[in-house]
Amino acid sequence: MNILVCLSNVPDTTTKVKFNGTKLETEGVQWIINPWDELALTRALELKESGAGIDNISVITVGLEDAEPTIRKALAIGADDAYRINSEAFDSFYTAAQIAELAKNIPFDLIMTGFESADYNGVAVGAMLAELLDIPSVGAVSAVNVKDGKWLIDREIDGGKEVLQFDSRVLVSVQKGIAIDPRIPAMRGIMNARRKPLNVSNPVALDSFNEIIAIELPRSKSKVKLFDPEDVQSLLDALRNEAHVL
Amino acid sequence: MNFEFSEEQLMIRQAARDYAQRELIKDVLERDEKAIFPTHHLKALGELGFLGMMTSPKYGGSGMDAISYVLAMEEIAKVDASMAVIMSINNSLVNYGLEQYGNEFQKEKFLRPLSDGTQIGAFLLSEPEAGSDATHQNTSAIDMGDYYLINGTKNWISNAKSASTYIVIAQTNSEKKHHGINAFIVDKNTAGISLGPHENKMGMRSSDTHSVMFTDVKVPKENRIGEDGFGFKFAMKVLSGGRIGIAAQAVGIASGAMDLALKYAQERKAFGTEIFNHQAIAFKLADMAVKIENARNLCLKAAWLKDNHKPVDIASAMAKQYAADIAMEVTTEAVQIHGGYGYVKEYHVERLMREAKLTQIYEGTSEVQKIVISRGLVK
Numbered sequence: 001m002n003i004l005v006c007l008s009n010v011p012d013t014t015t016k017v018k019f020n021g022t023k024l025e026t027e028g029v030q031w032i033i034n035p036w037d038e039l040a041l042t043r044a045l046e047l048k049e050s051g052a053g054i055d056n057i058s059v060i061t062v063g064l065e066d067a068e069p070t071i072r073k074a075l076a077i078g079a080d081d082a083y084r085i086n087s088e089a090f091d092s093f094y095t096a097a098q099i100a101e102l103a104k105n106i107p108f109d110l111i112m113t114g115f116e117s118a119d120y121n122g123v124a125v126g127a128m129l130a131e132l133l134d135i136p137s138v139g140a141v142s143a144v145n146v147k148d149g150k151w152l153i154d155r156e157i158d159g160g161k162e163v164l165q166f167d168s169r170v171l172v173s174v175q176k177g178i179a180i181d182p183r184i185p186a187m188r189g190i191m192n193a194r195r196k197p198l199n200v201s202n203p204v205a206l207d208s209f210n211e212i213i214a215i216e217l218p219r220s221k222s223k224v225k226l227f228d229p230e231d232v233q234s235l236l237d238a239l240r241n242e243a244h245v246l
Numbered sequence: 247m248n249f250e251f252s253e254e255q256l257m258i259r260q261a262a263r264d265y266a267q268r269e270l271i272k273d274v275l276e277r278d279e280k281a282i283f284p285t286h287h288l289k290a291l292g293e294l295g296f297l298g299m300m301t302s303p304k305y306g307g308s309g310m311d312a313i314s315y316v317l318a319m320e321e322i323a324k325v326d327a328s329m330a331v332i333m334s335i336n337n338s339l340v341n342y343g344l345e346q347y348g349n350e351f352q353k354e355k356f357l358r359p360l361s362d363g364t365q366i367g368a369f370l371l372s373e374p375e376a377g378s379d380a381t382h383q384n385t386s387a388i389d390m391g392d393y394y395l396i397n398g399t400k401n402w403i404s405n406a407k408s409a410s411t412y413i414v415i416a417q418t419n420s421e422k423k424h425h426g427i428n429a430f431i432v433d434k435n436t437a438g439i440s441l442g443p444h445e446n447k448m449g450m451r452s453s454d455t456h457s458v459m460f461t462d463v464k465v466p467k468e469n470r471i472g473e474d475g476f477g478f479k480f481a482m483k484v485l486s487g488g489r490i491g492i493a494a495q496a497v498g499i500a501s502g503a504m505d506l507a508l509k510y511a512q513e514r515k516a517f518g519t520e521i522f523n524h525q526a527i528a529f530k531l532a533d534m535a536v537k538i539e540n541a542r543n544l545c546l547k548a549a550w551l552k553d554n555h556k557p558v559d560i561a562s563a564m565a566k567q568y569a570a571d572i573a574m575e576v577t578t579e580a581v582q583i584h585g586g587y588g589y590v591k592e593y594h595v596e597r598l599m600r601e602a603k604l605t606q607i608y609e610g611t612s613e614v615q616k617i618v619i620s621r622g623l624v625k
Contacts (some may be wrong), residue, residue, distance in 0.1 A: 069253050078259060117275045187295030187308035190257050 001055045002043045002144070004108040005097060006125065007074055008034035008089070009067040022177075022212040024119075033070050036114025038098070040172075042179035043144055044112060045078045052146035056080045058106060062089040068198065075193040076185035082196070087203035091210040096128035101204045103133060110151060110210040111171040115140065126173035137171040138164060144172055149230050251313070258314045261294065262321035270326040277328065277452035278597055281444065283408055284452055292363010292489075296322075296333055297539070301341045305353050306361035312549035316406035316494040320542070323498025324505070327601035330450030332500060334491035335404050336360060340367030340413055342398045343484040344431070347471050356411055356431050366436075368409035369405050370400040370458060371481055377611075380415070380481055381424040383462060387416035393428065394418070394470070396463040406456035410434050413479050414460075418474065422487055427477035431469040436451075438463035449600030487552060488609055489566040493545045496605040500538050503580035503598040506530065510584055510593075527583055534576045541569035560622040567615035570605035576600040 011017070011029045018025040033041070041059065048054035059074045060083040061067050071082045083102060089095040103111070111133075113126035130137030142161065143154035151166040156175070185193075227235045240246040249307035251259070268286060277284060291297060299315050301307025301357045315337065323330035331573045344357045359365040373384050385398025396416055412432040419426030430440070442457035471480055508531055511522040521527045551558045577599035581588035 070255070072253065073257060181268070184261045184268075184294060185257060185308060186293060187258065187261075187299065188303075190254050190261070191303075191309065 040112035077183040078188040092124035100132035115175040130171040259317040262318035264327040298361025319494035324502030338488040338491040339369040347427035359531040366403040383417040385416040424478040489562040493565035493569040496573040500576040507580040537572040563618035573602035
């Protein structure tokens with residue numbers, strides 16, 4: 001059985017976010033594998049190592065050449081081969097459609113995506129991709145196992161979990177808990193990463209449905225104001241005239 | 247000139263950083279307090295390839311360059327200088343010495359397990375009466391025909407208890423002075439070897455340090471490294487490269503303290519504002535940053551020279567002396583910035599300050615580095 005893991009190349013989660021118009025200011029930004037995607041890959045590797053019958057793990061990314069260090073990290077920690085669609089990932093539909101087009105030619109039995117990406121948090125690529133490939137999809141997945149050649153999938157539901165079984169191809173969007181810690185690449189893996197196949201293909205022509213009009217950062221919080229317990233009037237004035245909550 | 251790191255070098259630095267910040271940090275205070283050797287971390291770091299970083303893959307190593315090694319050492323030492331010194335001894339003294347000067351038989355037999363983390367090594371040079379001055383060894387290795395008989399005591403031996411392979415420097419012919427010194431590969435479990443008590447050290451308490459006593463220890467002839475009398479040159483060559491590792495460790499200790507001080511200065515308030523906004527503190531941090539940057543560049547230059555097979559003695563001495571001295575200064579200032587909090591153990595900076603001190607002493611004191619540097623000026 002083969003697993004295809006979708007990777008998003010995102011700014012490190014400690015990045016101080018700045019925008020230049022509607023574009024992220026990328027100067028000095030360190031790029032990483034989207035943490036949810038990395039956990040998906042970690043689980044795929046665990047399944048392969050456990051002897052569950054996984055033959056091949058591929059990773060796929062929509063991104064320009066500068067996404068390659070991130071892809072090679074995935075190869076360094078154990079993915080077998082990689083696909084990069086040479087385009088910016090403009091929006092969720094564009095990304096899903098590009099992956100769907102290429103995935104038609106990649107043999108897979110399971111697609112894993114992170115529940116969301118740490119940059120735009122669209123929570124949409126997984127479901128859209130499954131729809132475009134006409135395969136079932138399961139969201140909020142907290143465990144993936146293999147039993148007798150079938151996928152056993154735990155999905156979080158209110159107050160409990162649902163266990164689903166698939167003997168067909170399926171897409172899962174995983175959340176934290178699918179794996180504990182992401183892998184640290186061993187040096188041998190780092191050196192071997194360049195020898196593993198990284199297939200680059202051009203995007204298919206596709207209109208982007210979305211346009212970002214404006215980006216606003218959260219307003220910075222004002223400082224805490226302290227009032228004398230005896231001075232109730234000042235507190236009321238502030239609540240009425242400054243905070244506008246009364 | 248190219249100041250950019252390769253993708254692989256950056257990935258190795260990140261791997262070391264991830265391991266240090268995720269795993270070493272968890273028990274570093276407890277290991278320091280109780281002087282516990284990091285056995286489980288050693289296994290994990292061995293599997294990741296950090297214990298034979300520069301050793302050829304032919305002998306089970308990772309085959310990385312010295313630049314990668316410097317980057318990794320800094321990241322490990324930022325969090326745990328004890329782990330860094332264990333790593334340094336194994337990589338730059340034992341493995342490097344064996345790979346560079348051992349014969350094929352010795353490399354196959356001893357180097358392989360030392361490269362993949364299944365075993366670690368120790369380097370036995372210092373003696374009660376001979377530390378930095380290694381020109382005369384009281385430990386004797388008498389040629390008995392088909393074996394050598396070693397007698398004597400070695401002091402301040404890091405990894406002494408946990409290592410399985412020792413490299414021992416001893417005097418075979420005292421008339422020939424330093425030309426009569428040899429280096430031997432010795433299995434720690436050989437009859438006649440015994441350990442002194444665990445040294446109760448000021449810092450680097452998670453690394454084990456003992457004296458090692460040799461009483462009629464028989465070492466096969468085939469375990470001598472190089473020609474008869476090569477031992478002194480061997481030790482000097484190996485230590486010269488090893489200094490790069492200790493220099494990088496010192497940079498790590500300093501930058502670990504700097505990170506903590508910078509964070510604290512932006513959180514702690516005094517006189518109505520974060521103390522970073524007081525020039526007295528901000529300028530301290532600026533001075534610390536410049537010193538660390540200088541030390542790091544010296545280390546990287548020495549590593550670059552080593553990678554390019556150019557003479558490294560002076561550059562590594564400069565890197566080690568400067569990095570060790572500024573590590574002491576920077577960690578002392580980091581404690582000062584933390585005020586009272588800096589003096590208690592849970593804030594880590596006092597530990598880093600204790601650890602910095604050793605980098606000025608071992609593998610050649612700062613004064614010995616200055617001998618090397620000054621003699622280089624008139625060569």
